[in-house]
Structure formats: C-alpha cells, structure tokens
Amino acid sequence: MAIYRHHVRNGVPRDVEGTGAPEPDDLRDRRKNLKQTRLPHLVATYRGEVVGYAYAVLFRKRPAYRYTAKHSIYVHHAHLGRGVGRLLLQELIDTCAAAGFRQMIGYIDADNVPSLALHEKFGFARVGLLSGVAYRHGRWADTAMVQRSLGAGVTAPPSLPAPGR
Numbered sequence: 447m448a449i450y451r452h453h454v455r456n457g458v459p460r461d462v463e464g465t466g467a468p469e470p471d472d473l474r475d476r477r478k479n480l481k482q483t484r485l486p487h488l489v490a491t492y493r494g495e496v497v498g499y500a501y502a503v504l505f506r507k508r509p510a511y512r513y514t515a516k517h518s519i520y521v522h523h524a525h526l527g528r529g530v531g532r533l534l535l536q537e538l539i540d541t542c543a544a545a546g547f548r549q550m551i552g553y554i555d556a557d558n559v560p561s562l563a564l565h566e567k568f569g570f571a572r573v574g575l576l577s578g579v580a581y582r583h584g585r586w587a588d589t590a591m592v593q594r595s596l597g598a599g600v601t602a603p604p605s606l607p608a609p610g611r
C-alpha cells in the first residue's frame with residue numbers, strides 16, 4: 447500500500463480507481479481472488495523488505511478473453527532504477543506464459559517514460575493511445591496501451607485448461 451500510495455500521489459502511473467489509494471481490504475480481496483484464479487501476484491524483497499510487486503488479472507471477465515492478462519507493476523520509490531522492475535516483469539511474463547496466457551496487456555500513462563521504456567525492452571508494442579481518459583493533477587492525461595504475445599501467441603489454438611479459471 448505504501449508503494450502504491452507514493453506513486454499515485456507523486457508519480458504518473460494511472461490512478462485506476464480514481465480514489466487515490468486502495469484500502470487494506472481491497473488488497474486483501476484482490477490477493478484472495480488472484481489465489482483462487484491462480485493468477486500471479488509477485489512480490490520482490492530486498493533484505494527482508496518489500497521493494498516492489500507485480501500482478502496480473504484477466505483482461506476481461508467474459509470467457510472469450512480468458513487467454514489474455516492485464517498486468518500492473520510497482521517498485522518502491524527508494525529502489526527505482528536498480529533492476530527490480532526488470533526482475534518482476536520478466537517473472538510475470540514467464541508466469542503468465544506458463545499459466546497458458548497468450549497475450550499480455552498493460553495500460554500506462556503516456557507520460558510515464560520509465561514504464562514505457564521498461565515495457566518496450568520486454569517486447570511490448572504500443573498498440574493504442576487513449577486520449578484524455580484521465581484527469582489528474584489539474585490536467586487531462588492520455589493512456590498508452592501496450593501488448594505482447596506469449597508462447598505460441600496467435601499461431602496455435604489455446605492449450606487447456608484455460609488460465610485464470
């Protein structure tokens with residue numbers, strides 16, 4: 447929560463709920479849901495302290511979208527630029543691929559240079575720009591949509607059982 451709060455207050459990441467920060471119960475529920483659906487929720491630690499986290503949810507709940515994941519990644523502000531994001535994103539990609547997901551999608555604030563660069567490094571293509579969809583810090587902000595395929599991507603039918611179920 448501390449990691450997320452800091453970035454929402456001071457940074458440029460997309461403020462998903464628009465409320466500023468999640469409540470402890472929200473995070474507990476999210477984690478419970480992720481466990482039930484076997485979706486990855488990764489935590490990076492350094493000397494026993496949580497320094498970052500990354501997780502994936504289903505892109506959409508309808509069954510047709512069950513092979514597509516949507517992810518988020520956050521690194522503690524005191525540990526930025528030390529490779530934590532790289533480690534988390536690689537592990538998240540590997541875990542999603544192993545679970546059978548075929549596409550990963552991220553929504554990134556269009557001004558968020560570090561996150562855009564990180565995702566580009568890991569093979570995410572910029573596939574869309576949602577114009578003026580957020581209002582924060584007194585101005586309208588765009589959101590970029592990034593995507594990469596996993597495993598066989600669209601070249602083969604999905605494997606069973608479906609992930610995230």
Ligand SMILES: CC(C)(COP(=O)(O)OP(=O)(O)OC[C@H]1O[C@@H](n2cnc3c(N)ncnc32)[C@H](O)[C@@H]1OP(=O)(O)O)[C@@H](O)C(=O)NCCC(=O)NCCS
Nearest residue numbers: 459519520521526527528529530531532554560561563564
């Ligand atoms: C985006 C974020 C996760 C990157 O984590 P990080 O641990 O600082 O990144 P790393 O040190 O692993 O760097 C990996 C790559 O990201 C890119 N990157 C990281 N910081 C950068 C910066 N300040 N400027 C430009 N590129 C940057 C680089 O490509 C870098 O590779 P390199 O070290 O070979 O140049 C981190 O900045 C963060 O948590 N930001 C706030 C939350 C957020 O915006 N999350 C994403 C929401 S979609």
